[in-house]
């Protein structure tokens with residue numbers, strides 16, 4: 001038995017905000033942002049779009065791809081949606097605080113009546129956590145065959161747009177993958193290994209403080225104080241460099257691979273400098289990391305599935321390619337997957 005990625009999808013809002021656009025209202029400039037992060041632009045959802053809307057679009061794209069593939073039995077997206085056993089959605093910016101889950105909203109709109117659905121809160125590592133959760137839940141019950149794993153974020157709504165140290169980093173978007181349990185040999189196709197880690201002692205480094213049970217809104221003050229992302233940039237930076245390095249080492253050890261056997265390293269798209277620093281420590285040239293943060297900035301849990309879809313639709317992935325994902329983020333959390341395409 002193998003658990004394979006059958007299809008991918010993504011949703012990127014059409015409104016593009018370049019560094020120069022930002023510099024019109026904020027004390028920043030294109031040169032600083034590019035040299036400190038590698039980011040040139042980000043895409044921002046319009047006011048009527050919520051996290052589930054982007055997730056739904058990415059999910060539909062993935063199912064639309066699946067029904068055009070050789071051997072596909074379903075003819076429509078609606079038929080394909082009925083084959084789903086679960087929807088797992090990683091996000092830090094859900095439609096609603098607490099409940100219902102954004103995954104349940106997507107399940108309804110997609111018409112995935114046979115799927116159970118839940119959100120995963122693991123910051124920017126949400127997709128990696130979600131993928132491993134889906135793999136385990138598929139493997140556990142013989143009758144389960146298909147899972148949709150989504151990362152979706154509307155970070156622009158939870159950013160302090162006056163805080164130049166954080167607001168320049170983030171963007172909106174969603175990515176989705178359709179996972180399927182097949183009879184192929186496990187070592188030859190699909191998810192080969194996963195590392196998941198957490199260090200809650202760093203919870204304060206990346207936090208949306210207000211609105212939860214620790215700092216609940218009082219009647220009347222919700223509009224005055226929407227929860228915003230507070231970040232200790234240097235703290236996250238140091239954690240990220242260390243965790244990227246350690247995750248790569250552990251993934252290679254777990255799967256008995258060398259870095260030269262890996263065709264694609266898809267990191268969480270946070271900051272080019274983080275990857276350059278981790279790469280330098282390990283002797284991995286920066287060019288080996290696939291990056292699209294220039295255009296989309298940091299879309300948190302969505303960044304890895306967006307990158308996967310970009311590579312997939314761009315025809316860059318060949319059967320048998322070994323893909324490594326590496327992520328880190330709020331929690332603090334970190335982890336990665338090895339996937340044989």
Ligand code: UT7
Pocket residue numbers: 027028029032033036037124164165166168169231232233234236237240270271298300328329330
């Ligand atoms: O998914 C995880 C999400 N979080 C991250 O990935 C964050 C990780 N951390 C980082 O990427 C980096 O720490 C940042 C990019 C956030 C900041 O880079 P830095 O090199 O650590 O800059 P800094 O915070 O030490 O600031 C250096 C200077 C300061 O000016 P002074 O005090 O030296 O005069 C800042 O005020 O740069 C200034 N600065 C800016 N200037 C123009 C900070 N942000 C900006 C900005 N534009 N946007």
